[in-house]
Amino acid sequence: MAATSTSLFSSHLHFLNSQPFSSTHSFFQSVHSTLSFPPSKPSRGVVAMAGSGKFFVGGNWKCNGTKDSLSKLVSDLNSATLEPDVDVVVAPPFVYIDQVKNSITDRIEISAQNSWVGKGGAFTGEISVEQLKDLGCKWVILGHSERRHIIGENDEFIGKKAAYALSEGLGVIACIGELLQEREAGKTFDVCFQQLKAFADAVSSWDNIVIAYEPVWVIGTGKVATPEQAQEVHAAVRDWLKKNFSVEVASKTRIIYGGSVNASNSAELAKKEDIDGFLVGGASLKGPEFATIINSVTSKKVAA
Known part of the structure; x- marks a missing residue:
């Protein structure tokens, strides 16, 4: 059976290498329907992930909060016990970045929710990267579906x-x-690969990029992709990175899942080997629940 699977996979890869990006959808459908991969067997004490990056959880607070409510949220996060092997980032509204940065534990880094396309200047209402750095931001969220489909930003x-x-x-x-x-x-793969290609065409390195797969149909709807649906896309994205860049880029680049992630579903999602963390919306506004999601990294820890 193992030999048969290997042969099938090799033939699929040979087909894929001869096809343009638009053919990748049929490839992954075919692989998904014909192959069943055995679980990986990591060494005792390590996290079972397809990639080599550290688990990453971001909280996108969107256009929510007041000085008082965010002070309470920060207090809850400061007092929470968080697993050490997770990178944690929160993205407050612009007007509260300074407040949050000056009061939150150093254990949690700050992200902006958006930034301007170039150096600051006469761009009313925009926030420059230089200003974000001045406030202590380490990250910025770009390409979120609400920026794409409500604000109208293109690839x-x-x-x-x-x-x-x-x-x-x-x-x-x-x-x-x-x-x-x-x-x-x-068209799931076609859309995701097109959006990835737009990033790839513009950037010179993937070293400081975390990819967040967020199916738009689950964001804020209460719906959530099944762990299997999410894993399928994450695996396809990692394979796209491997084909178009290198095995090293595919391994090092973290691919996180977003879309109605909460304390009830994060553990099952985290078990999937290509899910390297989460980008959390509404649940990140609740300190104890966000802490539970961060700590879902323990679902990946297996003994071998």
Whole structure:
């Protein structure tokens, strides 16, 4: 059986290497339906992940909070017991970044929710990367579906934003994901790969990029992709990185899941080997629940 699976996989890869990006969807459908991979057997005490990066959990607070409510949230997070082997980032609204940065534990880094495409200047209402760095931000979220589908940012513009943020030393949480009608039309991989390519065309390195797969049809809806649905896309994204860049890039780049992640589903999602963490919306506004999601990294820890 193992030999048969290996042969099938090799033939699929040979087919894929001869095809353009648009053919990758049928490839992954075929692989998914014909192959069953055995579980990995990591050494005792390590985290079972397909990639080599550290588990990463971000909290996107969006346009929520007041000085008082965020003070309470920060207090809850400061007093929470968090697993040590997780990178934790929170993204407050712009007007509260300074307050949060000056009061939150050093254990948690600060991200912005957006940034301007170049150096600051006469751009009313925008926030520059230089200003974010001045406030102590280490990360910025770019390409979120709400920026794409409500504000109207396109792939090329988002890619240029990412390139500038990286050039100035900010890490980028690069969001990708499909609409419901795109999933129903079988275009999930096509959409995600197109959005990835826009980042790839603009940036010179993936070293400081975390990819956040957020299917638009689950964001804020209460729906959530099954662990299997999420894993399928995460594995496809990692394979895309391997094909278009290198095995090293595919291994080092963290691919996190977002979309109605909460304390009830995070552990099952975290068990999937290609899910390297989460980008959390509403649940990140509740300190104890966000801590539970952060600590879901323990679901990956297995003894061999």
